[in-house]
Amino acid sequence: MATKTHTISLPCLLIALSLLQATLAAVRFGATNNASSTLGGQRFDRYIGIPYTLQTMPEVANFIWKLFQQPTEGERRHYYPDDVVNVIIQDLQDGALGETGDNNVYMSAKGIETYPPGDGAKFMFTSILYHEMTHIFQWSGKGTAPGGLTEGMADYTVLKSPFYVEGYSAPWEGEGERWDEGYGATSRFLEYCDSLREGFTPELNRMMREVYMPEYWNLLFGKDVDQVWGEYNKRLN
Structure with a gap:
């Protein structure tokens, strides 16, 4: 039985490599609730949640890139080698509602306790997320x-x-x-x-x-x- 050989031209290979590099360069997003046993962590799960956070993070990132006129990956700030931006719900000891460190956004579980219920909690959370994610992507x-x-x-x-x-x-x-x-x-x-x-x-x-x-x-x-x-x-x- 004859063996079928697949070949790829140099231009096609370069395109494939470019697509691979673009995939590697793209930012990925993660979210974790490390305070699920606290009142704020439970309030997060009830009114906001991980699915909403993961849905909203790319929307916020795209808004920031558009606002700061950064249409290409080369114009944007990256965190190699993983290039993953994380939102972490946890107790913050300094009283801040949110803060950043490297490629992580830390949202205060104690602060979430003060959010209004329902959609008001999502509004508060998301407005703070716009601020904190700007620190992730802005140049300083x-x-x-x-x-x-x-x-x-x-x-x-x-x-x-x-x-x-x-x-x-x-x-x-x-x-x-x-x-x-x-x-x-x-x-x-x-x-x-x-x-x-x-x-x-x-x-x-x-x-x-x-x-x-x-x-x-x-x-x-x-x-x-x-x-x-x-x-x-x-x-x-």
Whole structure:
């Protein structure tokens, strides 16, 4: 009986290798409840759950990549060799509702105890997930960017997300004493900078891939950040 031999051309081989690399580069998602014996862990299982978390994580990731204008894998932050982003429900001892470490998002079981029941719990959980997953994927100049700026960018994602509620998810314009105060104050400032230069925040994020430098503001605006912050406050007041 004749043996049939299958051959593959070099172009086909290169395409196959490219598809394999794309599969390896794609981010995978995992979720674990390490606090299932606690009230918060049980509340998570009842109102949110692992299936909802695994369904929502890719949606949040795709929103972040679109917001920060990163359509290709090469423009995005990865965690090799596994490239798995995990959400872990556990007791956090510092009082935070959520925090990140490397490629993990830790959601506070104690914080989940305070969520409203039903869909309100999913709303709270998901809005925090937008913030924390931004820390997973944003560039921070390998730790050289001001902490208030990276926190502000994370709240900027919430501000632009479907889970933003005026006056609840972020403060009104004009709050904050410094541009790098972080969270809502900085997110509103970044929104203002977008109004001056379309796509400013994604552009600043790209520039911070390797290092953060104050000179970036001069490159983008022709003036330093303190001057832009002063103009922002003057306009509001």
